[in-house]
Amino acid sequence: MFDKSTWIRLPRNVVVGHGVLSETLDAVEELHLTGRPLVVSSPTPHEVAGQRVIDQFADAGYDPDHIIIEEASFDAVQEVIAHAEEVDAGFLLGVGGGKAIDITKMAADHIGKGFVSVPTAASHDGIVSGRGSVPEKDTRHSVAAEPPLAVVADTEILAQAPWRLTTAGCADIISNYTAVRDWELAHRLKNVPYSEYAGALSQMTAEMLVENADSIKRNLEESSWIVVKALVSSGVAMSIAGSSRPASGAEHLFSHQLDRIAPGAALHGHQVGVGAVMTEYLHTGPQGRWRDVRDALAAIGAPTTAAELDIDRDTVIEALTTAHEIRDRYTILGDGMSEEAAIEAATVTGVV
Ligand SMILES: NC(=O)C1=CN([C@@H]2O[C@H](COP(=O)(O)OP(=O)(O)OC[C@H]3O[C@@H](n4cnc5c(N)ncnc54)[C@H](OP(=O)(O)O)[C@@H]3O)[C@@H](O)[C@H]2O)C=CC1
Ligand SMILES: O=C(CO)COP(=O)(O)O
Ligand SMILES: [Zn+2]
Numbered sequence: 001m002f003d004k005s006t007w008i009r010l011p012r013n014v015v016v017g018h019g020v021l022s023e024t025l026d027a028v029e030e031l032h033l034t035g036r037p038l039v040v041s042s043p044t045p046h047e048v049a050g051q052r053v054i055d056q057f058a059d060a061g062y063d064p065d066h067i068i069i070e071e072a073s074f075d076a077v078q079e080v081i082a083h084a085e086e087v088d089a090g091f092l093l094g095v096g097g098g099k100a101i102d103i104t105k106m107a108a109d110h111i112g113k114g115f116v117s118v119p120t121a122a123s124h125d126g127i128v129s130g131r132g133s134v135p136e137k138d139t140r141h142s143v144a145a146e147p148p149l150a151v152v153a154d155t156e157i158l159a160q161a162p163w164r165l166t167t168a169g170c171a172d173i174i175s176n177y178t179a180v181r182d183w184e185l186a187h188r189l190k191n192v193p194y195s196e197y198a199g200a201l202s203q204m205t206a207e208m209l210v211e212n213a214d215s216i217k218r219n220l221e222e223s224s225w226i227v228v229k230a231l232v233s234s235g236v237a238m239s240i241a242g243s244s245r246p247a248s249g250a251e252h253l254f255s256h257q258l259d260r261i262a263p264g265a266a267l268h269g270h271q272v273g274v275g276a277v278m279t280e281y282l283h284t285g286p287q288g289r290w291r292d293v294r295d296a297l298a299a300i301g302a303p304t305t306a307a308e309l310d311i312d313r314d315t316v317i318e319a320l321t322t323a324h325e326i327r328d329r330y331t332i333l334g335d336g337m338s339e340e341a342a343i344e345a346a347t348v349t350g351v352v
Contacts, residue, residue, distance in 0.1 A: 006242065007242070008239055008240050008242075009130055009147045009239055010147070010236060010239050011117075011128060011147065011148045011149060011150055011151050012030075012031060012149055012150060013027045013030060013031070013149070013150035013151070013152075014128070014150070014151045014153075014232055015027045015150070015151065015152045015153070016151075016153045016155065016225065016228055016229065016232070017154070017155055017225075018154070018155050018156050018221065019154060019156055020152055020153070020154045020155075021049055021052060021053070021118070021152060021154040021156075021157060022052075022056070023152065024053050024056055024093070024116075024118060024152045025056045025057060025060055027116070027150045027152050028091075028093075028116055028150060030150075031114065031116075031149050031150060033090060033091040033114045033149070034090050034091075035088070035089065035090015035091060036062065036063050036064065036065060036087060036088060036089050036090050037057045037062055037064040037065070037089070037090065037091060037092075037093060038064070038065050038066065038067065038080075038083070038084050038087060038089035038091070038092045038093070039053050039054050039057075039064055039065070039066040039067075039092075039093045039095055040066070040067055040068075040069065040080055040092055040093065040094050040095065040096075040100055040103060040104040040107070041066070041068055041069075041094070041095040041096045041100045041120075042068060042069055042070065042096045042097065042099050042100045043068060043070070044096075044120075045095050045096030045097065045100055045120040045121075046066070046068050046095070046096075048120055048157060048160070048161075049095050049096075049118060049120050049154070049157055050066065050068075050095040050096070053093060053095055053118060054066055065083075065087040065089065067079070067080055067083045069099070069100060069103050071099065072098070072099040072102055072103060072133075072134055072135070073134060073135075073136075074134055074136060076103045077103050077106045077107050077110070077132075077134070080092075080103055080104065080107035081107045081110050081111055084107060084111055084113065085111065089111075089113060090113065090114075091108075091113050091114035091115070091116065092104050092107060092108045092113055092114070092115050092116070093115075093116045093117075093118055094115065094116070094117055094118065095118040095120060096118075096119070096120050096121070097119070097120060097121040097123050097165065098121075098123060098124050098126050098127075098133075098268065101117055101119060101126060101127055102126055102132040102133060102134065102145070103132075104117075105117070105130070105132055105145040105146045105147070105148065106132040106134070106143065106145045106146075108145070108146040109132075109144070109145045109146035113146075114146070114149050115145075115146040115147070115148050115149060116148055116149055116150045116151075116152070117148035117150070117151045117152070118151075118152045118153075118154075119151070119153050119158065119228070119231075120157050120158070120161060121158065121161045121162075121165040121166075121169070122153075122158045122161070122165065122166050122169040122224050122227040122228045122231060123161075123165040123166070123168045123169045123172075123267060123268070123269055124168065124169055124172040124231070124268050124269050125169075125172055125173065125230075125231045125234035125235050125238070125247055126235070127148075127151060127153070127228075127231055127232075127235060128147075128148060128151055128231065128232045128234075128235025128236065128239075129147065129235040129238040129239060129244070130144060130145055130146065130147030130148075130238070130239055131143065131144065131145060131238060131243070131244050132144075132145035133244070135256070135259055135260065139326055139327060140256040140259070140260075140326055140327060142243075142244050142248070142327070147239060151232065153228045153232075155221050155224040155225050155228065156221065158224035158227075158228060159219075159220070159221040159223070159224040163218045163301075164267060164270070165267065166216075166223060166224060166227055167269070167270070167300050167301050167302040168267040168268060168269025168270050168273075168302070169227045169228075169230075169231055169269055170209060170216060170227055170230075170269070170297075170300045170302060171269040171270055171272060171273030171276075171297055171300075171302040171303075172231075172234075172247070172268065172269035172272055172273075173205060173206050173209045173227070173230045173231065173234055174206055174209065174210065174273055174276060174293060174296050174297055174302075175206075175247070175249075175251045175252070175269075175272040175273055175275065175276040176202045176203060176205060176206040176234060176237075176246065176247050177203065177206050177276065177280065177293060178249050178250065178251050178275075178276040178279045178280050178283065178293070178332075179202065179245070179246060179247050179248050179249035179251065179252065180199050180202050180203050180246060180249075181249065181279075181280075181283045181332070182249030182250050182279070182283075182329075182330075182331040182332055183199060183245045183246065183249060184199065185283075185330070185331070185332060186245075186329070186330040186331065189330065190330045192245075192330060195240055195241050195246075197240055198237045198238070198240040198241035198245075198246045199237075199246055201233060201236065201237040201240065201246070202234060202237040202246035202247055204233075205230050205233040205234050205237065206230075208230065209226065209227070209230045210296045210299075212226050213296060213299040213300050214299075216300045218301075234246070234247050245329075248329075249279065249329075249331050249332070250275065250279040250282070250323065250324075250331035250332050250333045251272045251273075251275030251276040251278075251279045252272050252275070253275075253323035253324065253326050253327065253329065253331060253333065254271070254272070254274075254275035254278070254279070254319050254320060254323045255268060255271035255272045255275050256323070256326050256327070257318075257319040257322055257323045257326055258271050258309075258311065258315065258319045259271075260326075261315055261318055261319055262311050262315050265309060265310050265311050266303070266309040266310060266311065269302070270302055270303045270308075270309055271309060273293075273297045273302045273303065273304070274297075274303055274304060274305070274306065274308075274309055274351055276293050276297075277290050277293050277294045277297070277304060277349050277351060278290070278320065278345045278346060278349050278351055279331070279332055279333075280292075280293045281345050281348060281349050282332045282333075282345060283332050286348060290349055294349065294350070304350070304351070305350060305351055305352070306346070306351050306352050313346070313352040316342075316346050316351060316352055317339060317342045317343055317346060317352075320333075320337055320342040320345065320346065321336060321337050321338070321339055321342045322336075324336045324337075
């Protein structure tokens with residue numbers, strides 16, 4: 001008997017474009033959500049967008065409440081849950097970068113309320129996914145969370161955000177190349193379930209971004225449009241897979257480890273980009289395509305070296321040799337790299 005089944009949870013409304021923040025209320029009303037909106041943001045996103053979202057709901061006769069979180073942590077998730085219960089929130093809007101959006105989707109999942117994603121930075125592909133990613137002590141949890149019912153991505157706001165946030169989003173997408181390689185490897189070696197659709201979509205998304213690299217330029221709103229479309233597509237790949245596998249392989253393990261060893265040094269997307277240069281080298285060897293990954297990153301102005309990440313050589317080597325320990329995800333790192341091999345990979349690729 002055929003007894004396979006799957007759930008693919010995707011957003012119903014994806015609204016992208018110039019000035020669409022003013023359509024947040026319309027995008028939400030179409031979802032037939034009821035009750036009090038709770039707007040969750042972090043300090044800067046609250047200034048650039050959160051307050052305007054609150055005003056929109058207030059003007060329409062809702063009674064919106066809001067909370068501002070400072071960090072991506074399980075404590076922050078608990079804080080939002082407690083606040084949402086206290087004010088009897090009907091649904092939650094996460095307005096911000098990855099921090100605010102992750103916290104909101106995890107809190108919404110816990111209390112069983114709808115979640116709407118309003119990114120203020122095109123900095124990574126968690127804006128559409130049903131996964132939250134939170135560090136805790138020596139590990140990092142990629143947890144199932146409430147996927148957004150709607151995404152409202154205002155390219156005017158995204159284009160005004162610091163440029164480095166956009167190049168980080170590009171690098172997060174470029175890292176899909178190596179993430180898919182790791183996923184295929186884990187499938188072949190460890191029988192990890194693999195989705196051809198999700199793998200192909202993730203890879204195609206990276207290819208389209210690289211092909212459009214010439215149009216990705218500072219002060220050009222079209223750049224935000226190209227990047228956000230890629231982020232949406234990558235998020236959809238993760239939703240199809242039901243895991244972050246299509247967009248997170250060894251390059252992400254390296255980045256997560258950097259977050260522990262050198263917290264706050266660089267942006268998520270920039271770290272995974274540099275990680276992808278090295279893991280592409282590990283997959284394909286000295287004559288392989290690691291130069292293509294490096295050149296694609298350089299073309300959009302993302303870091304390709306440890307120095308550009310503001311991270312020293314020893315930290316890179318430590319992160320590379322310990323990255324496999326951070327979570328149970330089989331990748332090209334296998335059961336760990338020796339120090340000599342890590343130095344070789346980082347040196348040959350020019351990362352250190
Ligand atoms: N769920 C998933 O699949 C994924 C989750 N993540 C998670 O996302 C987080 C990283 O995301 P990232 O977006 O880089 O981090 P943040 O949300 O911390 O945003 C980065 C910085 O940009 C600021 N910012 C955001 N929007 C604007 C804007 N429009 N104008 C000016 N400044 C702005 C923030 O301000 P302020 O400090 O005031 O908030 C912050 O200082 C991590 O916690 C990571 O684990 C990353 C990838 C995927
Ligand atoms: O960053 C991500 C995809 O780009 C999410 O991956 P993780 O599951 O490794 O946190
Ligand atoms: Zn990522």
